[in-house]
Amino acid sequence: MPLRLGTNITSINAGRHLNRNSGDFAKRVERLSSGLRINRGADDAAGLSVSEGMRAEILGMRQGIRNAEQGTSLIQLAEGSLNEVSTMLVRMRELAVTSANSTINDTNRLSLSSEFNQLSAEIDRIALSTTYNKTVLLTGFGNAVSHNSLVSTALDDFSGISEISVNGAPAGKYVFTDTSTTDNQVTLSLDLPDGTRLEQSIDMGTNLDEDGGKNLVATGTTFVANFDRLGVQVILAGPEVSSGTTSKLLAPTAVDGVITLENPDSGDTASVSVTAGQTLASIQTELNTKLAALDSDSFARIDADTGELQIDSKSLSVGGLTNLGFLGANSYYDGRLNGKSFTIEEGEGGVLQVGANDNKNNRISLNIGDMRASGTTLNLTGLSVANLLSSRGSIDRIDTAILNVARQRGDLGAVQNRLQFTSNNLNNAIENLQAAESAIRDADVAEEISAFTRAQILTQASTAMIAQANALPQNALTLLQ
Numbered sequence: 001m002p003l004r005l006g007t008n009i010t011s012i013n014a015g016r017h018l019n020r021n022s023g024d025f026a027k028r029v030e031r032l033s034s035g036l037r038i039n040r041g042a043d044d045a046a047g048l049s050v051s052e053g054m055r056a057e058i059l060g061m062r063q064g065i066r067n068a069e070q071g072t073s074l075i076q077l078a079e080g081s082l083n084e085v086s087t088m089l090v091r092m093r094e095l096a097v098t099s100a101n102s103t104i105n106d107t108n109r110l111s112l113s114s115e116f117n118q119l120s121a122e123i124d125r126i127a128l129s130t131t132y133n134k135t136v137l138l139t140g141f142g143n144a145v146s147h148n149s150l151v152s153t154a155l156d157d158f159s160g161i162s163e164i165s166v167n168g169a170p171a172g173k174y175v176f177t178d179t180s181t182t183d184n185q186v187t188l189s190l191d192l193p194d195g196t197r198l199e200q201s202i203d204m205g206t207n208l209d210e211d212g213g214k215n216l217v218a219t220g221t222t223f224v225a226n227f228d229r230l231g232v233q234v235i236l237a238g239p240e241v242s243s244g245t246t247s248k249l250l251a252p253t254a255v256d257g258v259i260t261l262e263n264p265d266s267g268d269t270a271s272v273s274v275t276a277g278q279t280l281a282s283i284q285t286e287l288n289t290k291l292a293a294l295d296s297d298s299f300a301r302i303d304a305d306t307g308e309l310q311i312d313s314k315s316l317s318v319g320g321l322t323n324l325g326f327l328g329a330n331s332y333y334d335g336r337l338n339g340k341s342f343t344i345e346e347g348e349g350g351v352l353q354v355g356a357n358d359n360k361n362n363r364i365s366l367n368i369g370d371m372r373a374s375g376t377t378l379n380l381t382g383l384s385v386a387n388l389l390s391s392r393g394s395i396d397r398i399d400t401a402i403l404n405v406a407r408q409r410g411d412l413g414a415v416q417n418r419l420q421f422t423s424n425n426l427n428n429a430i431e432n433l434q435a436a437e438s439a440i441r442d443a444d445v446a447e448e449i450s451a452f453t454r455a456q457i458l459t460q461a462s463t464a465m466i467a468q469a470n471a472l473p474q475n476a477l478t479l480l481q
Helices: 009-034 045-099 106-129 280-294 388-441 445-479
Strands: 139-141 161-166 172-177 185-191 197-203 208-211 214-217 222-227 232-237 246-249 257-262 269-274 299-302 309-312 317-319 341-345 351-353 363-365 368-370
Touching: 009 445, 045 106, 045 351, 045 388, 197 222, 257 280, 269 280, 280 299, 280 309, 363 388, 368 388
Parallel strands: none
Antiparallel strands: 139 368, 161 232, 172 185, 172 341, 185 197, 208 214, 222 232, 246 309, 257 269, 257 317, 299 309, 351 363
């Protein structure tokens, strides 16, 4: 090897190795001091991208658990109030039963009526004062189905629907398509404001019985049509399940009879005589005259599609229908829902974000109905125990209110249990995702210690070799002596 003074190649070579070893040494020191394998994008660009996404998802899941815990607190608050509402309804029923007894007179009933009215007012007060973070819970929380039959024609007690429940369903008008009377299928659709149509069909198949040439839900049973992609569950009723206040007559009766009508609040009565073979239109005309005099909301009509005589007695007590062949009108048979619709009204709150991402699978919907005494769920408006007849009429409506409160509490309990399982699942997912993120991002201490020791030795050796290389040119001085 030539001996040159201008350029010390050996020193340059040793310096190059020193720089590389020093860089590797600094990297190992950084990883050991931070505990991370990736401290900057240059360390592992792809790994950094993946691990940052995982970190964001983990933090979202942790917040989802907190959201679920807060949702549980909200549910417990609402159910605690509903427990008191249920207790008051039971007491109101007791007062109604007491007042329905002939051993007391109307003067005695004044005291009962006073307590009855106070309890009704207290139910309203509790509903209005039950709040979570300044949000009222018991006057309607989350999207809810409108029970106004003028808005939701599917809930007019003639379509065969006994109940509609929603779970994350968007607000809007939902329309049934049920054109065939033989295919055992029903379709539900919603047109969104942006022009998108959401649609799902349910095939009921062998769940319907054939009776008189029609496919219908079996007598005394119900069928749950679960439109899960829309977030809607529809309960279809068979005969003798949920007629509500409606009745129907399919053809002129073969016997004579009398339909009796009574307004339990006023005590007014009326009757309509029906003769064998009398036309449905004639019966309708006579009924409407008497119904209008007792309750302006009640009516009788001839259905344009089925040709049957339909009666909705509303608050009136009606007798004599069974002997004439009237049936409960609110039962489903194939084709009955065609063109019927219901509206879901947008409400405040009602959505718990229990996941890290923006899609419906990361949210749980919570719906609480209007639980005021004057609301559509309890429907206690106009109840009275001031006289014998009104007391008797109050019992059934209070029974329905008690059932509705119990059902609402059951729904809240179901969501609460679901939130517990959601939290458990999120904790498990966080653990596994944290392990995956750690494998990408965290430093392997054993590996880094070995690499650190190697870099440290090589750095010291490189430094010593530079010193030796820098001494080589001095050998040229011996040639000058």
